[in-house]
Amino acid sequence: MTAIKHALQRDIFTPNDERLLSIVNVCKAGKKKRNCFLCATVTTERPVQVNVVKVKKSDKGDFYKRQTAWALRDLAVVDAKDAVKENPEFDLHFDKVYKWVASSTAEKNTFISCIWKLNQRYLRKKIYFINVSSHLLEESVPSGENQSVAGGDEEAVDEYQELNAREEQDIEIMMEGCECAISNAEAFAEKLSRELQVLDGANIQSIMASEKQVNILMKLLDEALKEVDQIELKLSSYEEMLQSVKEQMDQISESNHLIHLSNTNNVKLLSEIEFLVNHMDLAKGHIKALQEGDLSSSRGIEACTNAADALLQCMNVALRPGHDMLHAVKQQQQRFSDLREQFARRLASHLNNVFVQQGHDQSSTLAQHSIELTLHNHHPFHRDLLRYAKLMEWLKNTDYEKYEGLTRNYMDYLSRLYEREIKDFFEVAKIKMTGATKEGKKFATLPRKESAVKQEAESLHGSSGKLTGSTSSLNKLSVQSSGNRRSQSSSLLDMGNMSASDLDVADRTKFDKIFEQVLSELEPLCLAEQDFISKFFKLQQHQSIPLGVHSPGVSENEHRGKDMIRQMMIKIFRCVEPELNNLIALGDKIDSFNSLYMLVKMSHHVWTAQNVDPASFLSTTLGNVLVTVKRNFDKCISNQIKQMEDVKISKKSKVGILPFVAEFEEFAALAESIFKNAERRGDLDKAYIKLIRSVFINVEKVANESQKTPRDVVMMENFHHIFATLSRLKISCLEAEKKEAKQKYTDHLQSYVIYSLGQPLEKLNVSIFLNVILMQSIGEDSSDSQEEEEREYIPSLHGREAGVPLDNIFEKLFAFFFWQVVWHSMQDEFIRQYKHFEGLIARCYPGSGITMEFTIQDILDYFSSIAQSH
Known part of the structure; x- marks a missing residue:
């Protein structure tokens, strides 16, 4: 480490007029194998500047270069990490925190001790040393590193001195003259020692040989000593004079120090006064x-x-x-x-x-x-x-x-x-709702569900026709004749050219508009008030948090602000939910079908409010009201089912299209128009399933109980009506029920046709049957007398045997709602029997020329003439 220190002093710090006082080998924390040196230096010129310099080897590794330097006055904190255990890590807090790991704990301690002494000697601002042992801050820096720090002269000469150029040249010449100077240092040193002894001896001999010069020299030395004594006397007098001057200068220095201290205090006092005046002085305005x-x-x-x-x-x-x-x-x-x-x-x-x-x-x-x-x-x-x-x-x-x-x-x-x-607003809405209802009711004296029913019936065999209307009641099943139906339907249409059903539609449409207007007026009112409360009372404001600082209280403040907004809205609009519930109850009382409109409208407004803020007052209130609307809707469906179950038939009346079948058609048509593209379509589909199953069950129940109208007629008329309704409305969730209705209609139509038509060619059928038995017993041939006998049993279409039964059958059918389709099916069945008997005659009497006295065209004309005559 000493060699590195000398090299750094020579190559880096001497050219910059700096002296290296302490050095530590370090690397950045977490980044091993990239070592560098931290050096504590002072300048050789006054005023003295103390620096911490980072020195790093060059990329080629052949020399060191100065990388970064920090002034010691910028150092705020020295953190040694642990004051008890040995730990090579330490932090230096300059403009940011630098984390280092020293190569050894001893080097780290020496470096920190040097920094502490430099701080004590040169800096007024004190550096904070944390996690540093107290005795370490009192130790002296190792020799060679603290000569200037421990109180010596800053300009004292270091223990190491460079050779000048002449000395280097002499050493090189001397080493060139000795071959072993490099290869054998001990021999070279021994040689130099012998030569030094020779030179010392020569010097002594030369001195002894020059005794005269020595005496002269000694005399000169005596005179010099005398002069020195005189100089010492003068110096003593000068020293006394300087001592007096020194005391005066000390007094002046102390006075200057006090003046400087006073000026410093005045500047600080002025700064404090300016601070208080600038920050605590409120303008008169x-x-x-x-x-x-x-x-x-x-x-x-x-x-x-x-x-x-x-x-x-x-x-x-x-x-x-x-x-x-x-x-x-x-x-x-x-x-x-x-x-x-x-x-x-x-x-x-x-x-x-x-x-x-x-x-x-x-x-x-x-x-x-x-x-x-x-x-x-x-x-x-x-x-x-x-x-x-x-x-x-x-x-x-x-x-x-x-x-x-x-x-x-x-x-x-x-x-x-x-x-x-809001109460006045809802009162107006209620008046408009009830007024609309009364206005519609004054044109119709029948109950709400009484309406003229018009239906087109299509035959499964390809023929179709327009069916007459029928009128049904909610509370009593009464099947009327075609004449009564015509008169009643025409009387309704004469009332302002509007049927009772049309009046219901008008009322419901007006109710839907009123209900939508109520929600459309309430929604912006609540949103505007909520927005105002948030802005005016600053309920969602929070203090700004510096970037990068995590504060869990921000979201908590936001939640607290939203809760307070919601509580204020509940207090301010406390009457909204009760008034909405009262309005919904009124609408349901006026017409239970209004619950369909309310369910769709309320669901849409709830969905819109939840998209804005799921926890807002508006969203919560409308959601609560939506629950009430859904209950009313479910109650409406339950009432429809109960009405079906409570239907009673009159023993003296014939049964046509059942009232709840017509009501289901009305309900489905209304629901499809209301729930088009609605969010709550699933609720309607569930209601459809419940209603249609109840319709199926109760149609069969009424058909079984009917005494005046055959069961097959009740079943085929009503299931054909259900099938036509489902085919027209195209309700996807009722596809299976539509197929079932079609199958029931077809089965009961076929059963009724066969039962009603019977065997119009009964006599011919018996004769041919006996002839077939006879031919099977005696062979295929038959006598001419038998053929003539058989001709007597071939009926005429225009004869009484065939015509009277068909007229009677048609008279019965004409009283039914579904007579056209049934009459056409009977015609087809008659033709089928005709073709069957023609085949039997051709088989039993081949080549005899025996045929029916009428053709298929005669059958078609005859059926048509009977229908037209009625």
């Missing part, structure tokens, strides 16, 4: 604004805001140690406190008056909104109050008690104001 400023004008509010901010800065100034003990500072702080209390009281009183005044202004305009389905716009009120937002923030930071008082007063007053407005 600000004081006047706080005491007398106009809080009703924009200019006065701005002046008061600036004055309040200036006052807050003065009160929050970070005083230096000892300032709080000054009487003037205490007086100024008390004055600031009085100003703050006075202005806070004046501000709170003014804002309370503003709340009351604004409320009176709004109450005067409330009457004009009482007949309109609109809510009063509070934007002007909010706009005027937001001018005081910065003052509210100031009040929150300086006098939280008054801030809380203003908050409570605002909630109390606004809750009463909003309660009046």
